[in-house]
Amino acid sequence: xxxxxxxxxxxxxxxxALVRANTSYGPRQVDTxxxxxxxxxxxxxxxxxxxxxxxxxxxxxxxxxxxxxxEELSKFSFRDGxxxxxxxxDAPPIVLFGLRPCDINAINLLDxxxxxxxxxxxxxxxxxxxxxxxxxxxxxxxxxxxKSMNRHTTDHGFNLFASDIGEKYFLSINSSKxxxxxxEFETADPTYEDDCLLIERRKTIKQSFQTNVEVTGLPMFLxxxxxxxxxxxxxxxxxxxxxxxxxxxTCYCYxxxxxxETGLGSSSRxxxxxxxxxxxxxxxxxxxxxxxxxxxxxxxxxxHHYRGFAVNDNQQICVGCNRCGRACLAGxxxxxxxxxxxxxxxxxxxxxxxxxxxx
Amino acid sequence: xxxxxxxxxxLKIGSFDFTCCEGCQLQLxxxxxxxxxxxxxxxxxxxxxxxxxxxxDYDIALVEGSITRQDEVERLKAIRAQAKVLVAYGTCACFxxxxxxxxxxxxxxxxxxxxxxxxxxxxxxSHKISDFVTVDYSIPGCPVNKEEVERIVVSIxxxxxxxxxxxxxxxxxxxxxxxxxxxxxxxxLGPISRAGCDAVCPSGxxxxxxxxxxxxxxxxxxxxxxxxxxxxSTDEMNEKLAFYNGFTExxxxxx
Numbered sequence: 001x002x003x004x005x006x007x008x009x010x011x012x013x014x015x016x017a018l019v020r021a022n023t024s025y026g027p028r029q030v031d032t033x034x035x036x037x038x039x040x041x042x043x044x045x046x047x048x049x050x051x052x053x054x055x056x057x058x059x060x061x062x063x064x065x066x067x068x069x070x071e072e073l074s075k076f077s078f079r080d081g082x083x084x085x086x087x088x089x090d091a092p093p094i095v096l097f098g099l100r101p102c103d104i105n106a107i108n109l110l111d112x113x114x115x116x117x118x119x120x121x122x123x124x125x126x127x128x129x130x131x132x133x134x135x136x137x138x139x140x141x142x143x144x145x146x147k148s149m150n151r152h153t154t155d156h157g158f159n160l161f162a163s164d165i166g167e168k169y170f171l172s173i174n175s176s177k178x179x180x181x182x183x184e185f186e187t188a189d190p191t192y193e194d195d196c197l198l199i200e201r202r203k204t205i206k207q208s209f210q211t212n213v214e215v216t217g218l219p220m221f222l223x224x225x226x227x228x229x230x231x232x233x234x235x236x237x238x239x240x241x242x243x244x245x246x247x248x249x250t251c252y253c254y255x256x257x258x259x260x261e262t263g264l265g266s267s268s269r270x271x272x273x274x275x276x277x278x279x280x281x282x283x284x285x286x287x288x289x290x291x292x293x294x295x296x297x298x299x300x301x302x303x304h305h306y307r308g309f310a311v312n313d314n315q316q317i318c319v320g321c322n323r324c325g326r327a328c329l330a331g332x333x334x335x336x337x338x339x340x341x342x343x344x345x346x347x348x349x350x351x352x353x354x355x356x357x358x359x
Numbered sequence: 360x361x362x363x364x365x366x367x368x369x370l371k372i373g374s375f376d377f378t379c380c381e382g383c384q385l386q387l388x389x390x391x392x393x394x395x396x397x398x399x400x401x402x403x404x405x406x407x408x409x410x411x412x413x414x415x416d417y418d419i420a421l422v423e424g425s426i427t428r429q430d431e432v433e434r435l436k437a438i439r440a441q442a443k444v445l446v447a448y449g450t451c452a453c454f455x456x457x458x459x460x461x462x463x464x465x466x467x468x469x470x471x472x473x474x475x476x477x478x479x480x481x482x483x484x485s486h487k488i489s490d491f492v493t494v495d496y497s498i499p500g501c502p503v504n505k506e507e508v509e510r511i512v513v514s515i516x517x518x519x520x521x522x523x524x525x526x527x528x529x530x531x532x533x534x535x536x537x538x539x540x541x542x543x544x545x546x547x548l549g550p551i552s553r554a555g556c557d558a559v560c561p562s563g564x565x566x567x568x569x570x571x572x573x574x575x576x577x578x579x580x581x582x583x584x585x586x587x588x589x590x591x592s593t594d595e596m597n598e599k600l601a602f603y604n605g606f607t608e609x610x611x612x613x614x
Contacts, residue, residue, distance in 0.1 A: 031538040033538075039538050039542065044534070060533065064534070069544065070534070233545075237578075239551070239585070240527070240531060241527045241530065241550045242526055242527075242533070243533050243539075246530060246534060247531075259525065260513050260517050260519070261396075262396040262400070262509050262513055263393070263399075264367060264400070264513070266516070273534075278525070279459065279526060279575045279576040280526070294576075330581050331585075331588070
């Protein structure tokens with residue numbers, strides 16, 4: 001990693017030049033909410049003026065830019081009694097600007113899933129390799145809990161990361177591409193004072209979290225709580241609408257559909273991001289549904305996020321961005337569900353098996 | 360053409376309209392980019408919007424419109440007797456459609472308001488066609504989504520399974536990065552309505568009125584709670600639920 005500092009106007013000029021020359025996506029205000037709050041999304045941007053540099057959080061993650069909601073995996077052509085398959089990994093280069101550390105960590109987790117397994121995804125790889133990521137730090141929102149998940153900082157997965165140290169940005173340069181792009185702009189080596197400012201900034205961010213979700217030992221809690229009534233309680237609220245998985249930066253479950261084209265001379269295979277909360281997620285041929293109940297489906301979403309990966313890969317796949325919690329119309333959010341689960345277990349421990357000192 | 364492992368014959372199709380605007384049938388002649396291929400799959404025996412031929416040897420009947428007159432019932436039953444496959448085509452045929460707006464008023468009042476003193480034969484209610492005949496497949500939508508129609512017709516031609524999305528509109532709406540209309544203070548039926556429309560209405564900042572009917576396994580109680588929690592009007596919600604007549608069982612249940 002190479003560290004530099006850059007004045008805010010110069011950084012803006014750099015970003016402007018970059019997004020003008022490339023297909024780029026960055027945070028833009030798309031609406032104003034019912035209570036006057038701005039609503040942001042990662043949208044196409046073609047100049048710095050279109051970017052909301054001081055945005056809070058985007059309603060949806062940037063996941064779909066690396067893993068589209070719908071993606072054609074292959075095309076089949078039928079001709080003269082024979083058939084052929086065509087697969088394309090075309091991924092034009094893009095710039096992804098303004099990701100938060102939790103978002104970058106989410107992409108690092110997707111890398112684990114899509115690239116480190118026995119069958120790496122060439123579709124994902126093509127996009128990932130052709131994506132230039134610029135991260136930016138921010139003060140957490142009241143409901144951000146990425147610190148609880150230890151995803152509030154990041155040291156890899158980006159090309160360039162900008163920390164706000166007041167008059168300047170403190171840049172972490174993590175690729176030769178970023179280093180070369182920056183050559184044409186005025187940067188300086190960080191002074192001792194800049195280093196101090198960065199440390200102060202980090203401290204401020206760390207101390208600004210208002211939401212803590214206790215995830216220590218959670219995989220075991222989840223094991224013990226498999227039959228807990230809390231799943232039914234939260235499941236009764238769940239609308240089965242899949243919103244949580246769509247906005248989530250790490251939900252990657254998908255469905256594959258095949259269609260014969262109208263001319264009958266060709267067909268296509270398409271991948272569609274799906275959600276484990278959708279009613280037919282676990283429905284199989286013949287019509288049997290392994291998870292017909294809302295509560296069961298909701299439970300398995302939590303198991304995937306907080307247990308499965310922790311047990312198998314020593315990390316939880318939730319990054320604590322709380323997009324699902326904000327978007328859920330039924331008011332289901334990780335903090336409340338996990339606290340509920342812990343409370344239940346803790347109260348149960350007190351009443352059922354009191355500790356020796358107390359008796 | 361047997362590259363799919365079997366011969367494909369043109370589908371002998373008839374398209375019929377009852378009480379409706381015929382807009383869904385018009386969709387059949389839409390989407391020019393694939394229209395020649397689409398029409399090549401069909402042997403149109405009876406379809407007054409695009410052909411003057413009136414033949415009665417069709418296998419598949421697309422039935423658009425709701426049933427509002429007794430003579431329509433007889434005509435519908437005759438179509439059912441002829442067709443090997445009968446498709447409820449469009450929201451009116453599937454649920455009664457917006458014609459069912461009249462259901463909550465006395466029939467005489469409706470006639471007087473619309474036709475004055477003219478003698479009109481009409482039923483008290485606008486009915487979905489499944490109230491009178493067995494329906495093999497439903498393609499809901501106001502209007503139907505031509506892409507979905509094509510896919511279903513291709514599935515019939517290639518003997519593949521036919522299915523509509525079981526999940527609600529929210530999935531497609533989120534995929535289009537739309538701002539949730541509840542966040543803008545509106546009552547939207549997206550969370551309980553069947554997807555497959557690519558969230559076309561919310562994408563244009565217009566709330567979903569559920570023209571495709573309820574999704575599978577919806578959580579109606581939670582939806583009502585949501586409207587209350589957001590301090591939005593349940594009267595407005597009920598009005599929207601009644602718009603296309605797709606949610607009658609839930610509305611009646613609510614009392």
